Amino acid sequence: MPRLSIEEFLQGPATAPILDVRAPQEYAQGHIPGAVSFPLFSDEERARIGTTYKQISQDRAVLLGLDLFGPKMSRMVQQAQKLAPGKEVRLHCWRGGMRSGAVQWLLELGGFQVQLLNKGYKDYRHFVLAELARPHPLVVLGGLTGSGKTDVLHALRQLAQPVLDLEGLACHKGSAFGSIGQPAQPTQEQFENDLAWHLAQLPTTGPTWLEDESRTIGSLHLPTPFFGQLQQAPLILLEIPRPVRVRKLAEEYGRQDAGALASAILRIRKRLGGLATKEALAAIAEDDMEKMVSLVLDYYDKTYTHSLGNRAFVRVPSDTCDATVNAGLVLQAMQASVAKQPE
Numbered sequence: 001m002p003r004l005s006i007e008e009f010l011q012g013p014a015t016a017p018i019l020d021v022r023a024p025q026e027y028a029q030g031h032i033p034g035a036v037s038f039p040l041f042s043d044e045e046r047a048r049i050g051t052t053y054k055q056i057s058q059d060r061a062v063l064l065g066l067d068l069f070g071p072k073m074s075r076m077v078q079q080a081q082k083l084a085p086g087k088e089v090r091l092h093c094w095r096g097g098m099r100s101g102a103v104q105w106l107l108e109l110g111g112f113q114v115q116l117l118n119k120g121y122k123d124y125r126h127f128v129l130a131e132l133a134r135p136h137p138l139v140v141l142g143g144l145t146g147s148g149k150t151d152v153l154h155a156l157r158q159l160a161q162p163v164l165d166l167e168g169l170a171c172h173k174g175s176a177f178g179s180i181g182q183p184a185q186p187t188q189e190q191f192e193n194d195l196a197w198h199l200a201q202l203p204t205t206g207p208t209w210l211e212d213e214s215r216t217i218g219s220l221h222l223p224t225p226f227f228g229q230l231q232q233a234p235l236i237l238l239e240i241p242r243p244v245r246v247r248k249l250a251e252e253y254g255r256q257d258a259g260a261l262a263s264a265i266l267r268i269r270k271r272l273g274g275l276a277t278k279e280a281l282a283a284i285a286e287d288d289m290e291k292m293v294s295l296v297l298d299y300y301d302k303t304y305t306h307s308l309g310n311r312a313f314v315r316v317p318s319d320t321c322d323a324t325v326n327a328g329l330v331l332q333a334m335q336a337s338v339a340k341q342p343e
Helices: 006-010 024-029 043-055 058-083 098-109 120-133 149-158 166-170 188-201 224-232 242-253 258-267 274-285 289-308 323-340
Strands: 018-020 088-092 113-117 138-143 208-211 235-239 314-317
Touching (some): 006 120, 043 058, 058 098, 314 323
């Protein structure tokens, strides 16, 4: 089979799974979204081969690789049959070298049709960086903490609006409390891979909705070119009364572990100040979530208001956190704003 460009490879049939033959550690660091780990060598075996290559010779490294590969051949073909009953796969290693070539030979010997990525995972990373820098039509949904912006994004998706959930991709809600109830965050490399993948799927004819974010989401950071686009995109600011936001957040965090909430408070104790920290911890101990939330909002409201700086935005006031109602309001505001733009 001919070697494919990254564009041809990604557009391959959904029935042909992507098999990543790199070592497990490489796959864990970052992989093509949806790819299956199908390692030719374990992490330890890869290290042994690399050491042999550097300290002895390439020929000895190749022979060692063949010794390790041989006993695995039957099992790998059997595994591939389970992953691809139609016997068609897409395959790649790091840069389209010996590892993918060896597995391609093996699977073709086993009757598979193999589509090989020409320059391997390295080429996907080039695709990622290009996609993150490519201009995208965006519209940003802003608002103070507790405004229910993520819920509104989900409601906009139900209205057939293109949506990009950055916090969903980052597995973090953005604040000191953002990791509570969330799975572990991906690596920075994987976050970029997933973000670029989703950007590439978005329509180019109209704007995509996403939430206003700071440069960092938990331990991850938004790539500089993409963050610049987010900062320059039109901003729709949802304005929800503070008491409504307090009740919403108190209900959400009241379901969470008290120890996790206390740890989050301690992470921002320098910003809250000693007295507010002490009162917030006491409120958690007394199960007074509204008081805890109110104390924390004093800090987050000031921080977000300051972050707006001189950015222009369209205000959308609402007296509810009903996501369906607010999705309609912000969509109407965005459409009205676009209609006012000079042709």
